[in-house]
Amino acid sequence: MLKWFRERRRRRVRARAFPGEWDAVLETLPLCRRLPDADRTELRGHIQVLLDEKRFEGCAGMAITDEIRLTIAAHAACLLLHRKTAYFPQLESILVYPHAYEAPSERHIGDYVVEEGTEVREGESWYRGSMVLSWDDVQRGVSDLSDGENVVLHEFAHQLDDESGEADGTPLLEGRRQWRNWVRVFQAEYEALQEADARGRRTLLDPYGAESPSEFFAVATECFFERPRKLGQRHPELYDQLRRYFRQDPAAW
Ligand SMILES: [Zn+2]
CATH class of the missing domain: 1.10.472.150 (Glucose-regulated metallo-peptidase M90, N-terminal domain)
Incomplete structure (x- = not known):
């Protein structure tokens, strides 16, 4: 009621x-x-x-x-x-x-x-x-839309992450299949960012995302809305998962 x-x-x-x-x-x-x-x-x-x-x-x-x-x-x-x-x-x-x-x-x-x-x-x-x-x-x-940094998108992404009950970088998803794909892609991308950060390589995603899966989701969200084309080119699978979750395709705007 x-x-x-x-x-x-x-x-x-x-x-x-x-x-x-x-x-x-x-x-x-x-x-x-x-x-x-x-x-x-x-x-x-x-x-x-x-x-x-x-x-x-x-x-x-x-x-x-x-x-x-x-x-x-x-x-x-x-x-x-x-x-x-x-x-x-x-x-x-x-x-x-x-x-x-x-x-x-x-x-x-x-x-x-x-x-x-x-x-x-x-x-x-x-x-x-x-x-x-x-x-x-x-x-x-x-x-500045080109720098990939936006603290409002970042903090509200954490709120979406928390909605699933745990701040683990996985927001509420639609079903088992989406969840499986999400976990596979995010895990690999998160580890790749950690490795690049440890080697001091320049990355499109803010290296702060290497801190934890929940920070990774927050910085990936910033990048998705601020630098969608670059994200789509360099991290197509990650872009695709975010496109499905947010049901938006900012690279096409
Ligand atoms: Zn954060």
Whole structure:
């Protein structure tokens, strides 16, 4: 019953008129400009739902504006097109800092020694409830489509990964067959990136993806939307798996 009410509300929210000023913000975002027209209509509906359901909070003196909310929601919504979606069900709030922020860190040295310190972060996705983003880095990521880096796509990809119950680089897939193919391709590509990184070779995928399967999925998602043609040429199987999962073909845009 709850689900029925939620679906009904979402249908209404998606159908709301999309303000002209919001469209003006979308026009400034290279990824949104590149989307086919039909996708942009769907995107607007998803943005409305995200703005309706997620809380945006400014941190360290940051005031949340429509530009901030729309920029973040629009890129998150790009990951939802053409699929039945639950709208990142584990995510309640998005905390936005003006700049990269310092967070306490622990570094393991050997088996028994932990060095405590701080590290600078651009964003992070916590398993339950909230995501943290630095507005500086969001702007840098969304304005340049050729660098393959986009912290919003990255953090929301982690949310999709978490939906399957485990942050293991495998989001919710359609069936056993898709799952088998996904695991085969991702495993091989992940190991290849680890090896290239260990040898210091330049890679199309951000070497940060060699950290873990879940980081690999996040950086592959960034590359899929930002540098689709290159990804399709150099990693055709990986591109194909992402194309099937996202039900989008950005290389053809
Ligand atoms: Zn990450």
